[in-house]
Amino acid sequence: MRSPRENDAQRTADAVARRSYGKLVAYLAARTRDVTAAEDALSEAFASALAVWPRSGCPANPEAWLMTVARRKLIDVARHQRSGEAVATQLRILVEAPEGPVDTAIPDMRLALMFACAHPAIEEGIHAPLILQAVLGLDAKAIASAFLTSPAAMSKRLVRAKDKIRQAGIPFAIPEREELPARLASVLDAIYAAFAEGWSDPGGMDATRRDLSEEVLFLARLVAELLPEEAEALGLLALMLHAEARRRARRSASGAYISFAVQDLALWDAAMIEEAESLLRRASTLRAIGRYQLEAALQSAHVHRRRTGHGNWEDVVRLYDALLTLAPSPVVAVNRALAIAELHGVKAGLDALDAIAADARLAEYQPYWATRAELMARNGAYSEARHAYEMAVGLERDPAVRQFLLQRCAALPA
Template identity: 40%
Template sequence: MSNAQVEVVAAVAEAYRRDWAKVLSVTVQMTRDLDLAEECAQDAYAQALQTWGERGVPDRPGAWLTTSARNRALDVMRHDSVFRRRMPLLVADEAVQGPEEVLDDDRLRLIFTCTHPALSTDAQVALTLRLVCGLSTPEVARAFLVPPATMAARITRAKKKIAAARIPYRVPGPDQLEERVGAVLEVVHLIFTTGHTAPFGSHLVRRDLTDSAIRLARLLHLLMPADAEITALLALLLLNAARQETRMAVDGRLVLLSEQDRSRWDRPLIAEGQSLLTEALLRRPPTRYALQAAIAALHAEAPSWADTDWEEIVSLYEVLHRLWPSPVVELNRVVAVGMRDGPQAGLDALSPLLAEPALATYGYLSATRADFLRQLENWPKAAVAYEEALALTDNEVERVFLTERLTEVSRNL
């Protein structure tokens, strides 16, 4: 490829990342048919590769693509008189110029439609990745380790439900907004955590997913800057992403937070996360994501694992647990207790969780217990706990780490 061609391909790729949601959502508003809009948006990007190569990259690539997709849709709808829809038209309001405080953005309509509570969580995540983030169906399938045909069927089924049950293409009204934003954020958070610790496979982190989640959170923050819960989630994602590169060694080994090279953490990202967090904390009482972000910020600020403000982290986990009771949150609090008061205190705090049914197959519980026992030099029990953790973990990178620890402990037996 010539330099000019390389530039065009890069410009189209950049416009895809930045503008896909806009191009698609505006086209959906016009066609009121998700499939037709998707085809037209894809055609517009294919056309851009050719036209931009001949005439240069336009000043406003997003606007060019949107116009091109809309023209393509108009063409199909005007000329193809036999064009028959497989599904009923989406219910969409006419785009009207409302008062300033009314949220009127096509991308928000698309996001709220994809995360409607009448769709299953699986379907919400798949649709959001496909339609809002622009991942291809095989890419979405790979992220969740299902065959492409299964994912394609899941997406088709969800689109059919949106059309047939008339899930509206609309930003919910003020009385519904908080609840619906909560559902959107859950999807974004789920996409990030799935990418952050890929549950299976040989990669610990899936950048396609964590990047998609961060772009979504940034978009939501841009469109709804006054929403403290969105601000807090964006802060949380940035603070976690800042450490992403140091979580795996060059040989693919898992590196625990305690062992990570803190000089390689992304400082500008941490600074951005901290400033967003400060903004989000102005709202009282603090929300779930704000508390999680505050904990992440304390880790990001600490000069070392040992010199972390464990006192503060324990109390933040206590507040979080009251607000959002979850055995996983409790387990994290126990880890912090172990750091503050020593491994025996940690082990004592852990014991009530051993009977918790929700954690019965949770590998981190065994791994945490194993680590306390290892620090207490109780080698036989530590070995058993590491074996348990290994049996419960499917992620290859984590398995390598646990096997190493087991070998180390077994040497002392």
């Protein structure tokens, strides 16, 4: 059984890990361009803290204590493993680093680390996992679970990516203005991809995915705060807040799926929705429209319709048209077809679905089949609707959504 001082040390270490892990790793790695070495040194510093703090008491500034210990460990590694001019440069950089309080003496390099992780020289598919590990400290097992792959495979890919940063000398810096859009897009896409993984556990029953949602929301806030003049950064945060605001309403007390149209508005987080609306208004003043702003605007329109009861499908279709032009995808096309059905009737919606049916990606896209089933059922084509529901059920991973689709299928007239 732990002593009170051991418990205090553990709580302090946990709090620092949550609050400052990324800041400490980013600063160490920015000076050495070696993410793995920075993570190892910080890990050893935390281990030292759990051994020392119960005896000596927790320091007034635990971040500064950890930084000092981690930096000394990096110096030891540099002295023992390297030689010549490289070690002299490395040691000079480390020795000259400040040891003062983290919040005042050490610049926040987390955004620079994210841009390093999203460098075009690194495989695009590993951007999001690399950001989650380097900036948030999630381990390979947790990330592998979120991205539906094996821990061994994820670990190997992460190691290769970190080696690429070190070997290629990828700079830890926010790109120049002309390079920013492409690089920022990678950072935002990585954050949103990670958020989507966490969003796939709407009931919050999976601790890993629940933590993932919280952490990537933190990342989105960080980018928006550090780049307040980038409209798409504001748009992404607004989109994520709109989605997160409705999390509690997506499941009943028994875990059953509840569609957007019948969710209990009292369960929506009004403060999150208002924050999302404020971010959208700020983004609109920057006059640089992008995908995430349009998607957030669509969420805003759907929320407004439910809250007021006023139909706004014409506005929704216009937003989908703009999004389809800016960022064409089968996801957008399917949602647009459903909106067209609401505005112009079921036949028009089915025509819009038929117009994209040749896209091979739709064959295994559950929402396509669920949308087709819904529109066929409204059109009285019950046999076709039943087939589409069966396809949707077979493609759905979430048991609650599967049950919902089965119930809709069973309710069709014979």
